[in-house]
Amino acid sequence: MNKTLLGSIYLALASSIWGGMYVVVKIVVSVIPPLELVWLRYLVAIVALLMVGLITKQNWRIRKRDFILIVAIGVIGNAISIVAQEAGTMLSTAQMGAIITSSTPAFMVIFARLILKERMTLKQGLSIFLATVGVLLIICVGKLEFSSKLGGIALLVAALTWALMSVLVKRVPSDYSQMVVITYSILVAIILLTPFVLPRLHKLDMTQLAHPTIWGGMLYLGIVSTAGGFLLWNRGLQLLNVSSGGLFFFFQPLVGTLLGWLLLGETIGIMFWVGAALILTGVLFVIMKKK
Known part of the structure; x- marks a missing residue:
């Protein structure tokens, strides 16, 4: 199969998986609070990643200078980022989660300038402005309840921190396997969250956790969205350049909005679409190639 076509399939699948993730989080977070959900999701993901890593005989050694x-x-x-993302989705809607976090590629430009010393062009600056205005319209101007506004702020934090993390990943030496980097970063998150989560686990309703919808959602979030989605995205970017690959990020808000409307009965106001259009326009400015 053509490399471009195969890479496009990988990236489209990853973004579609992440778009569906917001609908699943919206359902599961009604039973499992965001902090506990992230922790449990990562436990599932790291088991899956370790199994695949052992089967594929990955080199797990990390040099001290990269620690x-x-x-x-x-x-x-x-x-x-992920705790903010799931808390924001709980407080708002699946569509808002998918749309606001889709501003991540535009925010990456800022951190690339600060950390990697990449030059910011006029087009990139305009994209940042449009994405920021779009987010503010959704959070502040739209007719939303106070909890939804807080959710929008949390989602903005998620987008900013994910953008920062994405730029930091570019500084990881290329001789490391992406599976190894993902596994270790998830392990760090588990270690960090464990002291906060363990005292709260006894409050979870085990009868609700046993429901097929909830544990099925957990498997989706851990194996499909976290382990599978990250690996598909990284593999796709290996076959396509970053500018072309970034275009497939549009599948995330589109799938998230569609599934939120179909499965959760969420409604969409005019201001939401205005903000979404500005965000997507800003992101498009960043990822489009010059002719």
Whole structure:
């Protein structure tokens, strides 16, 4: 199969999986609070990743000079970002979660400038402005309840921290397997969250956890969304350049919005679409190639 076509399939699948993730989180978080949900999701994911890593005989050794970088990726991306993302989805809607976090590629430009010293072009600056205005319209101007506004703020934090983590990943030496980097960063998040989660686990309703919808959702979040989605995305970017690959991020808000409407009965206001259009326009400015 053509490399471009295969890479496109990988990236489209990853983004579609993440779009569906917001609907699953919205259902599961009604039973499992965000902090506990992230922790349980990662336990499932790390078991899956370790099994695949052992079967494929990955090299798990990390050099000392790269240790701090891996820890930072785990804390910022896998702990703070994902907890904020799932808390934001709980307080708002699946559509809002998918749309606001789709501003991540635009915010990456800022961190690339600060950390990697990449030059910011006028087009990139405009994209940041449009994405920011779009997020503010959704959070502040739309006719939302106070909890939804808080959820929007949490989702914005998730987008910013995920963008920062994505730029930090670019500083990881290329001789490391992406599976190894993902596994270690998830392990860091588990270690960080465990002291906060363990005292709260006894409050979970085990009868509700036994429901097929809830444990099925947990398997989706851990194996499909976390382990599978990350690996599909990274593999796709190996076959396509980053600019072309970023275009497939659009599948996330589209799938999230569609599934939220179909499965959860969520409604969408005009201001939501105005904000979404600005965010997607801003992201498109970043990822489009110059002709």
